[in-house]
Amino acid sequence: MKFVAISDTHCRHHQIKLPKGDVLLHAGDISHRGRKDEVIDFLKWFTKQKFEYKIFIAGNHDFLFEGIKAKELAQLIPEGVTYLFENAITINGITLWGSPYTPWFYNWAFNLPRGKLLAKHWAKMPAETDVLLTHGPPYSILDAVHNERHIGCVDLLKRVEVVKPKVHVFGHVHEGFGKKENNGTKFINVSQMNEEYILVNKPIVFEL
Numbered sequence: 001m002k003f004v005a006i007s008d009t010h011c012r013h014h015q016i017k018l019p020k021g022d023v024l025l026h027a028g029d030i031s032h033r034g035r036k037d038e039v040i041d042f043l044k045w046f047t048k049q050k051f052e053y054k055i056f057i058a059g060n061h062d063f064l065f066e067g068i069k070a071k072e073l074a075q076l077i078p079e080g081v082t083y084l085f086e087n088a089i090t091i092n093g094i095t096l097w098g099s100p101y102t103p104w105f106y107n108w109a110f111n112l113p114r115g116k117l118l119a120k121h122w123a124k125m126p127a128e129t130d131v132l133l134t135h136g137p138p139y140s141i142l143d144a145v146h147n148e149r150h151i152g153c154v155d156l157l158k159r160v161e162v163v164k165p166k167v168h169v170f171g172h173v174h175e176g177f178g179k180k181e182n183n184g185t186k187f188i189n190v191s192q193m194n195e196e197y198i199l200v201n202k203p204i205v206f207e208l
Contacts, residue, residue: 001092003131004051006203007171008191010061011038013045016192019205023091024051027171027190028059028100028135034109039064039076047078053091055082057098059135059172060108065100084133086124094208097129102136102172103153110135114154122159130208132165135172142176142189160185167206177201 007027031038058065077083084098100110101121112118137143143152171191180187194200
């Protein structure tokens with residue numbers, strides 16, 4: 001199966017040219033501030049993309065998804081689109097699991113203090129996860145900001161080292177765009193924008 005992965009489009013999705021594939025993944029920050037009109041515009045675009053499976057998670061900009069009631073969420077998500085929130089989907093024997101949480105940063109959406117609270121969420125990741133979709137990166141992997149400070153999540157890294165997914169897709173740190181392999185896992189930062197919020201990066205394709 002061919003996966004096409006993007007993240008951090010921040011309402012600029014209409015300007016992205018997607019290569020062909022079977023599964024389209026979006027690792028969060030579909031919007032600027034998570035306003036409903038921004039989210040609806042993204043979902044209308046997302047559902048029209050010619051992929052058999054279209055899967056996304058929220059990011060720290062996507063406030064609408066934080067605390068949304070189940071009934072409203074069900075009405076919001078179009079048919080043919082999958083929203084992952086600490087749950088899994090299995091496609092042709094490949095299990096994907098997604099979560100939006102990131103370490104605390106200026107009180108954005110889905111922010112939690114580092115340590116026990118975040119570790120509790122990562123513990124929900126199934127041991128059989130093949131493709132992990134998180135908004136933020138694990139610590140020290142494609143997570144360095146402009147001053148070369150690492151801002152990824154230590155507890156996420158610990159859980160990834162236990163589960164050992166085949167692929168870990170994330171965004172959040174715009175400066176970290178790229179790929180890296182470590183201990184059998186392919187890590188991919190698919191942020192479409194650079195640190196100045198300019199759309200400069202292309203979608204990344206991988207196969208399983």
